[in-house]
Amino acid sequence: MDITVNHKTYVVDEACSVEQLLGLVLRQEAKGIAVAINQNIVAKTDWSVHTLRQGDQVILITATQGG
Template identity: 50%
Template sequence: MEITINNKNHQFNQSCTIAEMLAVMLHSEAKGIAVAVNQTIITKSDWQEHLLKDGDQVMLIKATQGG
């Protein structure tokens, strides 16, 4: 299964949830992250259940602070 994450193609052996994908991609707890799938924001409470599909376009946005 191929998913595009932040404009880069990534291969996964099987379907996975957003939470599973983040665990693989970030190697740490997903704090301060917003996730959009096919241009729709997915709330953090839905990450455990939202299954990604082949061809999905995922955008990961990390909050930063400063000024």
Template identity: 50%
Template sequence: MITITINNQTKEISKAVSVEQLLNDLNQQSQGIAVAVNQSIISRHNWDQEILNDGDDILIIQATQGG
């Protein structure tokens, strides 16, 4: 088990996964979001290559419309 933090909430997952796999596991739509791991934005093209490690801090930001 590894422990990660997603939007300030601690979560345990069974194994190291990619950002893309995590989003799928969370049923998170990939359109209109940005993902940062340890305060570094991860390009959407690299989501399948960015493997999460124990202690990582993930921030998922949902774009909104309006002013």
């Protein structure tokens, strides 16, 4: 199934969780990241159980330091 992450399309397994998607897209540990799916924030505690659906629009927001 196709999932869009930050305007780039990825093909993932049918039973893909947010956590699995992050491993596929980032290929590293997801630290300092917020995830929104279809404009709704998904709590980090739900990443392993939130299953993605065909056509979901995922936005990854990375925390940056500055001032």
